[in-house]
Amino acid sequence: MIYVITGPTNTGKDSVAIELAKCLGGEIVNADAFHVYKQLKIGTNKPRDEDFLGIKHHLFEYVDVSEDYSIARYQSDARQIIEDLIARNIPIILLGGSGLYIKAALYDYRFKDETPVDLSEYEKLNNAELHTILRKVDAASADRIHPHNRRRVLRALQIYFSQGNKKSDIPVLKDEAPIYEAQFFGVEFDRADLYLRIEKRVHRMMEEGLEDEAKSLLARYGDKQQAFSAIGYKEMIEYIHGLISKEEAISQIIANTRHYAKRQITFVRHQFPMQWIKSAADIVANIKHG
């Protein structure tokens, strides 16, 4: 059985997962897109090694920030670990707020091999022009993707040119069952309280030295790394570059985290059969009764 602990950021998922793993003799598998990076520490609010209380955990801090990570790689890495744990009959606690990663790990998402393609000519075009081209090669995707959503339009073109098939040919999995036995849990929260906690957490990150962390990462790796699109780092980098003030950076980190939490709520609400719980004990009680 896979126990998924997900839901919005800052609701105490980590401690619930650790507690649950302890109760069940399980192991934790990360499902947070930014906890995979070795060098991101303060800004990601990642649990430290000692927080795990000896519980075995996987897919944390195993990717270098200079690498371009992808959901396809996550899926492959996560499935390997999941299948190994299932084979050894060890309960799996899949922990993280990256909904699409959970979706890719547990559902029948398929990522085909891709041959590298050069899209630089397309990147010169404006949104409307790009969308027109997409309409010519994949009208169904053009219907589904808003012209302003440049990233998705480009991605649909990339699929067409690198996989030789259309994005719209990939089956949409809505209301389908996961390929593994899984239950989905989120920690109950009050939204106003959650927003307040986010604000406090960001101030705590600043006290813990987020600015210095961002500075040293920037000095060592430059500002182009995919990993630096993480909330907390992207705003600090703008501040370090002198584009915004420190106060602006802080309030943007707070606002972006709030918006992110809201998107997470929307995602899990519609994508997973969520059960909202208060503590790990609720899950354990639930297992005993059913």
Next chain:
RNA sequence: GGCCCGGUAGCUCAGUUGGUAGAGCAACGGACUGAAAAUCCGUGUGUCGCCGGUUCAAUCCCGGCCUGGGCCA
């Protein structure tokens, strides 16, 4: 005390030569298959400071009051 400027959405502010009002941000709702902490879409939530007057009709004009700021005493 006198003069001047302001009071409109949660915030910052537009605006209506009189016909009950709109931007940005915030908030809320949503989409989601290789950057997902990403990217994108949708929704205005309002005693237009208060009380009177003029008017068919006042957030707008007039008077008074309350209130914030500035200048002069």
